[in-house]
Amino acid sequence: MASATFLSTLSLANKNYLLLTPTHACAKGYTNNFRVSNLPSIVVRKEGSVRSQGFVAMQEKGGSTLSDDSRTKTPHVLTVAGSDSGAGAGIQADLKACAARGVYCSTVITALTAQNTVGVQGASNVPEDFVAQQLKSVLSDMQVDVVKTGMLPSVGIVKTLCRTLREYPVHALVVDPVMVSTSGDVLAGPSILSTFREELLPMADIITPNLKEASALLNGMQLETVDDMRSAARLLHNMGPKNVLVKGGDLPDSSDAVDILYNGHNFYELRSPRIRTRNTHGTGCSLASSIAAEVAKGYPMLSAVKVAKRFVETALDYSKEIVIGNGPQGPFDHLLRLKSHSQDCHRQQPFDPSDLFLYAVTDSRMNKRWGRSIVDAVKAAIDGGATIIQLREKDAETKDFLESAKACLRICRLHGVPLLINDRVDVAIACDADGVHVGQSDMPACVARTLLGPEKIIGVSCKTPEQAEQAWVDGADYIGCGGVYPTNTKENNITVGLNGLKTVCMASKLPVVAIGGIGVSNARAVMEIRTPNLKGVAVVSALFDRECVQTETRKLHEVLLGSNIGST
Ligand SMILES: Nc1ncnc2c1ncn2[C@@H]1O[C@H](COP(=O)(O)OP(=O)(O)O)[C@@H](O)[C@H]1O
Ligand SMILES: Cc1ncc(COP(=O)(O)O)c(N)n1
Ligand SMILES: [Mg+2]
Known part of the structure; x- marks a missing residue:
């Protein structure tokens, strides 16, 4: 320079x-x-x-x-590692772990491996000067906070990395001294050991060897107990890294997953229950990347290691039954998303505006008055022809509400009927409901969208064209417009009337469901305003403040069909 x-x-x-x-x-x-x-x-x-x-x-x-x-600044981890074609470990695990932990991850690829859940079938190193070129491209431009290393398959590549790091210093260096895959295949041979010891380890803020790797770095020292792991950590610390984490995932006869962290002053024994699962391919890579991610966010090393270990444990527990590949060591799910998609009957359907046709909104006080549970009320509404359900439980205790919501969700999913939660975005997330309905003084739809993700359904109550426009801008899926008629369900609610409904419908870019005082006697009049985006009616009292929910729902369904709109 x-x-x-x-x-x-x-x-x-x-x-x-x-x-x-x-x-x-x-x-x-x-x-x-x-x-x-x-x-x-x-x-x-x-x-x-x-x-x-x-x-x-x-x-x-x-x-x-x-x-x-x-x-x-956006926290940024650069991983310098090998590609795993099966995407359980290596670069692919690093990208997923960093994404899950909320930091940016760039990648310098050192080797390509042909790998699956059975083992490693082949490996091809990236030429040393091309590793150097990748390193320079990223480090000269992208403000990397932490470099994390994985598979470094040759002495030349280790030396290239050390040289480049001296030229482009970063805030911290996390070294996972990958040598042998979980399947037992060699990823970096013993020839790199001396360069590791002499050049790379002294630059590291933390190294994270597993038992086999710690043993290899210590000339074959036997490691079979937690005490052995402590001794190894002390000896490895003498090689120059600021911290040593000896991982005990492979510790024989241990009902816990025990790791030992040593910083030159104190030992920390980090224990978590061992998750019984075959899906542990990539745990080491993911742990090191998660440590790097937390350090990039600015956390001290002990906190970073604790959070990273808890993350791996949580992901393993979530993924313990997922089935990918036929071999003995499957990948796990860093983003905790795969399970819900693999259970067909529990899959959420994409939002279809015609679902708004007969929208049943529960009310706990009414159901209590008639001596029925929310679950029974929802069942009856679906049997009567309700096409979407909203749980609006203003007085329920959170714990009870969550339990009922989960039970209702099971019924709704079996019938392919979406279930939304009124106002309580937390409850919707906790039970994985299909979405939420929010009012003007509830959480703004754009915030709910950020929390719920792109595919959940969000509805917003609107009385004016301006509110309808805002709902569109905020990423809502539909609007509820009302009260069309006076209603006792909501206190001090302004009635917009059929004219107000029509005005909002014509201004709205979103599908609309009408609400407020609607029942068998007036549903037809509502639908006859005939604006193409009015898709149905939402009903509380006319279904639930009655003796037989199923009968009332069926009657309303017939009236709506007779009004010749909406549902196909
Ligand atoms: N079955 C398991 N249950 C819970 N944690 C585990 C399990 N297996 C490994 N771990 C944890 O995952 C991390 C990676 O450890 P390990 O599997 O020993 O490393 P490597 O993948 O490099 O061989 C460690 O924190 C370890 O304690
Ligand atoms: C390309 C590559 N890098 C690292 C590992 C280690 O995997 P694990 O984290 O299961 O020890 C691997 N199997 N493949
Ligand atoms: Mg392993």
Whole structure:
């Protein structure tokens, strides 16, 4: 890097600093801890430090305030590892772990492996100079916080990495000294051991060997007990890394998954119950990436390791029964999403506006008055022809509400009827309902959308064209418009009438369901306003404040069919 980019040196608190231009600092990867776009700023680098810890940014105007602006940057982990064609371990596991932990992950690929749940069928190293090129591309531009290493299959690649890291220092280095896959296949031979010991380990903030790898680094030392793991951690620490985590996933006869963390002063024995599952392929890679992710967010090492271990344990527990591949070691599900899609009868259907045809909205007080449970009420409404259900339980205790919601969801899924939760986004998430319905003073639809994800159904109550427009902008799927007629279900509710309904329908880009005082006697009049996006009626009292929910629902269904709209 040309020395012309140095502005000058500066003495602050008896330490020498180099002042770099932001462009230069950015190119060198020194800007990890603050916002570069906040120009004009001067980057101050502590002279002689190899790492970027302790970097400070200083405003050019108003000279004396030093500020760490780290909050504005996206945490970024670079993984330097091998590709696993089966995507359980290696680069693919790293990407998934980082995504699950909410950090950005870039990738430098060191080797391609032909791999599945049976084992490793082949491997091909990426040429050393191309590894160097990938490293430079990412590190010179992308403000990496933490580098995490996995499969480093040759001495040349290890040396290339160490050299590049000296040129482009990062905040922390996490080394998973991958040598043997869980299936027992060799991923990096013994020839790399001395380069690991002499060059890479001393640069590491943490190394995460499993039992076999710790043993190999310690010339074949036998590791069979937790005490052995402690001794190994101490010996490995002498090789120079700041922290050593000896992983005990493969510890024989242990009912717990025990890992030992040693930082040169203290030992921490981290225990979690051993999950009984075949799906442990990629646990080591995912643990190291998750540690890197937490460190990139700014957490101290002990917290990072604890959170990472809890994450792997949670994902293993969630994934213990998923079936991928025929071999002895399956991958697990980092994003905790695969199970619900594999159970056909529990799959959520995509939203279809014609589902709004006969929309049954429960009310616990009414059901109580008639001596029926919410679950029985929902069952009866579905039997009578309800096409979508909303649980609107304003007085229920959260625990009871959640239990009823889960029971109702089972019934709804069996019948292919969507189930939404009124107002309580937390309950909807907890029971994996099909969506929520929110009012104008509830959680804004755009926030609910962020929490629920893109495919859940979101409905919003609207009385005006402006509210309908906002619902569209916020990413809602439908709007509920009313009260069309006066109703006792809601206190102080303004009645918009058929005219108000028509105005909102004509302005709305979304499908509309009419609500408020609607029943057998007036449903036809509502549907006869005949705007194409009015898809149905939502009903509370006319179904649930009656003796027989099923009969009332059926009657309303017939009236709606007679009005010749909507459902096909
Ligand atoms: N069956 C399991 N249940 C819970 N945690 C596990 C299980 N197997 C491994 N782990 C944990 O996963 C992480 C990776 O460990 P390990 O499998 O020993 O590493 P590697 O994949 O490198 O061989 C460790 O934190 C370990 O304790
Ligand atoms: C490309 C590649 N890198 C690493 C591993 C280690 O896997 P595990 O995390 O199960 O020990 C692997 N099997 N393949
Ligand atoms: Mg393993």
